[in-house]
Amino acid sequence: MEIILRADVQHLGKLGEVVKVKDGYARNFLLPKGLAYPATEANKKKIAYEGERLAKQRAAEKTAAETEATRLADVHLSFEVKVGEEEKLYGSVTASDIQRKLEELGIKVDKRKIDLPEPIRELGEFKVGIKIHPEVRPEVRVTVVKE
Numbered sequence: 001m002e003i004i005l006r007a008d009v010q011h012l013g014k015l016g017e018v019v020k021v022k023d024g025y026a027r028n029f030l031l032p033k034g035l036a037y038p039a040t041e042a043n044k045k046k047i048a049y050e051g052e053r054l055a056k057q058r059a060a061e062k063t064a065a066e067t068e069a070t071r072l073a074d075v076h077l078s079f080e081v082k083v084g085e086e087e088k089l090y091g092s093v094t095a096s097d098i099q100r101k102l103e104e105l106g107i108k109v110d111k112r113k114i115d116l117p118e119p120i121r122e123l124g125e126f127k128v129g130i131k132i133h134p135e136v137r138p139e140v141r142v143t144v145v146k147e
Contacts, residue, residue: 001026002039004047009035016051018044065133072130072138077101083123083146092119093144098128102140120144 001023005013009030013019018039021030030036037043077098082090095114102109115129115137123146127139 003036004039004043005036007035016047065136068132069136069138076141078143080147087123089121092121094119
């Protein structure tokens with residue numbers, strides 16, 4: 001059965017592509033979940049319209065993300081933490097801490113979008129990425145100093 005994808009489907013294709021799949025996969029999974037349309041002429045026109053609309057929406061989101069990225073690129077966060085012997089931190093600086101500091105500056109960022117693989121546990125200067133948009137990833141400078 002030929003179908004038109006309404007969304008990106010892993011191992012199958014991207015939005016708007018016409019692909020051939022087994023009838024059962026289309027009837028029992030793709031069509032009920034709203035991931036695809038049957039490949040008819042009317043649906044091809046509908047997908048073309050949706051693709052144009054989605055492209056405009058993604059372009060607008062990207063420009064908004066780029067303006068936010070320029071604002072974030074200038075941000076420098078400083079954390080004063082208690083330090084024990086041998087410059088070891090009591091605790092750590094986490095994504096939640098970075099989010100709180102950004103909110104104090106008036107920048108709203110979800111803590112899950114802060115690209116911090118593990119908490120910062122040492123003194124120094126670090127660059128922390130923020131996932132605003134798949135194509136736009138600004139970095140914020142974070143400095144950890146002793147109290």
